[in-house]
Amino acid sequence: DIQMTQSPSSLSASVGDKVTITCRASETIASYVNWYQHKAGKAPKLLIYAASSLQSGVPSRFSGSGSGTDFSLTISNLQPDDFATYYCQQSFSALWTFGQGTKVEIK
């Protein structure tokens, strides 16, 4: 299985900050990475697909980049609604895997 390793596992930030979450694949996966936001008690939400494409309806402060093995999700101008856990997920392999998640908390 392709392993997806996210870092950091958690971070504290303030409203208005810019935060970056990274995800490293155990082998090259081109641009087959998606990013999801998950809040407790709610369904996960797709933010970014194919590494850098913004899902319809998602605010433009979210952006994704990377290819090969290294990927990142950036949230610029962090808003109160953005405090959540974020997951990367690879769709290169027929058998999908998620990263372990990054919890973004209020400082």
Place this chain on the structure above:
Amino acid sequence: QVQLMQSGAEVRKPGSSVKVSCKASGGSFSSYAISWVRQAPGQGLEWMGGIIPMFGTTKYAQKFQGRVTLTADASTGTAYMELRSLRSDDTAVYYCARGPTVNHYYYYLDAWGKGTTVTVSS
């Protein structure tokens, strides 16, 4: 806009089975791929497998191979996930999710159910 409605919470004893349903409304179903993802308490998201209802083709994460069966009824727009030989560490919230597929390639998950809590306890 598609909505995925999942069946209600379940409590099962170790060694038994559970079958969770996921009904689509307001959008296409059979031409998409339906994946099942679970989250155990304090853990992250874990992909279990997927099915393309139009073809009935399935794929399963190695961890669940032989213990999970995904099925779908395209006529009713309903997908099912059956997990057998339940253990206490199968206690989790189980989500169904829909995503586009072309040539049996799964792209991403853009619509999710609200989740079904399955508790395994003696």
